[in-house]
Amino acid sequence: MALEHSLDLQIPFETPQQAQIAVKVLKPDPILRPDDFEVDYVSNGSVLEVKFRSIDDRVLRVGVSSVINSVKTVVEAMDELS
Amino acid sequence: MVNLNAVAPGGGREYYVALGLEGSANKLGVGVVKHPVVGKHEGGDFSYDCESQILSNVRDTYITPAGEGFLPRDTARHHKNWCVRLIKQALEEAGIQNAAKDLDVICFTKGPGMGAPLHSVVVAARTCSLLWGVPLVGVNHCVGHIEMGREITKAVDPVVLYVSGGNTQVIAYSEKRYRIFGETLDIAIGNCLDRFARTLRISNYPSPGYNIEQLALNCKKKDTLLELPYTVKGMDLSMSGILAYIDNLAKDLFRDNRKNRQLFDRDSDEAKISVEDLCFALQENLFAMLVEITERAMAHVNSNQVLIVGGVGCNLRLQEMMQQMCQDRANGQVHATDERFCIDNGVMIAHAGLLQYRMGDFVKDLSETVVTQKFRTDEVYVAWRE
Numbered sequence: 001m002a003l004e005h006s007l008d009l010q011i012p013f014e015t016p017q018q019a020q021i022a023v024k025v026l027k028p029d030p031i032l033r034p035d036d037f038e039v040d041y042v043s044n045g046s047v048l049e050v051k052f053r054s055i056d057d058r059v060l061r062v063g064v065s066s067v068i069n070s071v072k073t074v075v076e077a078m079d080e081l082s
Numbered sequence: 083m084v085n086l087n088a089v090a091p092g093g094g095r096e097y098y099v100a101l102g103l104e105g106s107a108n109k110l111g112v113g114v115v116k117h118p119v120v121g122k123h124e125g126g127d128f129s130y131d132c133e134s135q136i137l138s139n140v141r142d143t144y145i146t147p148a149g150e151g152f153l154p155r156d157t158a159r160h161h162k163n164w165c166v167r168l169i170k171q172a173l174e175e176a177g178i179q180n181a182a183k184d185l186d187v188i189c190f191t192k193g194p195g196m197g198a199p200l201h202s203v204v205v206a207a208r209t210c211s212l213l214w215g216v217p218l219v220g221v222n223h224c225v226g227h228i229e230m231g232r233e234i235t236k237a238v239d240p241v242v243l244y245v246s247g248g249n250t251q252v253i254a255y256s257e258k259r260y261r262i263f264g265e266t267l268d269i270a271i272g273n274c275l276d277r278f279a280r281t282l283r284i285s286n287y288p289s290p291g292y293n294i295e296q297l298a299l300n301c302k303k304k305d306t307l308l309e310l311p312y313t314v315k316g317m318d319l320s321m322s323g324i325l326a327y328i329d330n331l332a333k334d335l336f337r338d339n340r341k342n343r344q345l346f347d348r349d350s351d352e353a354k355i356s357v358e359d360l361c362f363a364l365q366e367n368l369f370a371m372l373v374e375i376t377e378r379a380m381a382h383v384n385s386n387q388v389l390i391v392g393g394v395g396c397n398l399r400l401q402e403m404m405q406q407m408c409q410d411r412a413n414g415q416v417h418a419t420d421e422r423f424c425i426d427n428g429v430m431i432a433h434a435g436l437l438q439y440r441m442g443d444f445v446k447d448l449s450e451t452v453v454t455q456k457f458r459t460d461e462v463y464v465a466w467r468e
Contacts, residue, residue, distance in 0.1 A: 025205060029201065073166065077209040
């Protein structure tokens with residue numbers, strides 16, 4: 001089945017460096033079910049762009065919320081620790 | 083020849099500083115450890131004596147209500163909530179103002195453990211590494227326990243009994259690996275104790291095992307031990323059957339099932355066995371099994387030292403039983419640590435990671451930082467020992 005369900009997120013950071021760090025942090029982790037779900041991270045200036053594609057809306061929702069949770073940790077670390 | 087000083091500390095310092103992040107189960111730990119550069123480390127196996135100083139050791143445990151265990155998703159959420167705050171606190175306590183300059187390495191638990199909690203922590207570790215420009219080291223959780231135990235107790239080459247909520251292994255070092263001599267075939271000893279605590283619906287604070295230990299101390303009939311299955315299989319153990327058996331006894335006791343003559347007196351119908359007796363019997367039985375396989379491992383490798391690590395290792399009764407066995411064997415010694423280092427903590431990850439780093443082993447590409455639920459102790463190449 002094609003990955004027909006999709007969502008694009010644009011998350012603004014303060015600097016392009018921060019957006020690049022976010023991409024590097026999020027990229028390494030493998031997707032548990034690559035046939036059902038795809039995610040792609042790129043930084044565009046100081047914006048982190050995340051593209052999700054999935055087999056159905058349920059898998060999409062779960063995947064997106066897990067990525068958002070990770071982004072929260074990244075942002076908190078940048079705010080508090082740099 | 084092992085040379086622990088091959089990689090010089092950063093910033094022209096005379097010492098190494100490592101930050102360690104641990105979150106493989108329900109404890110989230112962050113620690114900072116300092117190793118001075120010592121001349122003798124250039125030529126010889128002195129990895130048990132790094133003269134390390136613990137600059138900070140903070141921990142936050144995810145405690146579930148009585149009768150409930152911790153689930154991966156909730157535990158991961160706990161770690162995400164606390165991770166950055168704990169890192170900040172650990173750095174402050176260690177007096178580190180400029181992490182980018184003052185840290186040599188950031189160490190994180192690569193596995194084994196629960197996937198989601200491990201992942202929560204590695205995300206923070208990667209972010210810090212990129213923010214500060216400090217290299218990462220992925221540490222095997224079991225090796226972290228072993229190295230911390232050796233450093234604290236100065237045990238040179240002990241047989242290691244690693245007992246915790248997720249692992250039960252008897253380990254000895256040989257030829258650059260920590261070799262597993264025996265292990266559990268099903269559930270870990272800590273898991274067996276935790277789950278029995280859930281059946282009893284006793285508190286998970288500070289830990290279920292500690293509360294079972296306290297109940298067992300109040301056992302009034304220590305001389306008439308309740309008989310449980312004893313399941314040593316060669317060098318290995320099995321504990322799920324024991325748990326099922328004692329769970330049933332506890333349920334019969336709570337249900338007041340008088341037909342169970344093991345629990346209720348034939349004539350007076352009164353309970354012969356109390357919850358305290360069950361806890362005592364379970365501990366004695368499980369620990370006797372551990373002592374048996376540990377003793378056999380000692381005979382195999384001709385060692386008279388035992389090092390007990392892992393959360394269950396703070397159980398004083400286990401330490402006492404091990405001590406007894408060791409004394410009977412040509413003046414052996416038992417080495418154990420207290421709850422600060424026995425129970426999962428960030429310092430042990432920092433310490434083991436720093437040993438790895440000093441041997442030149444650190445992450446070159448972030449793709450190497452993917453965490454893994456399964457990561458056996460003997461997969462790690464122990465470069466820092468002869």
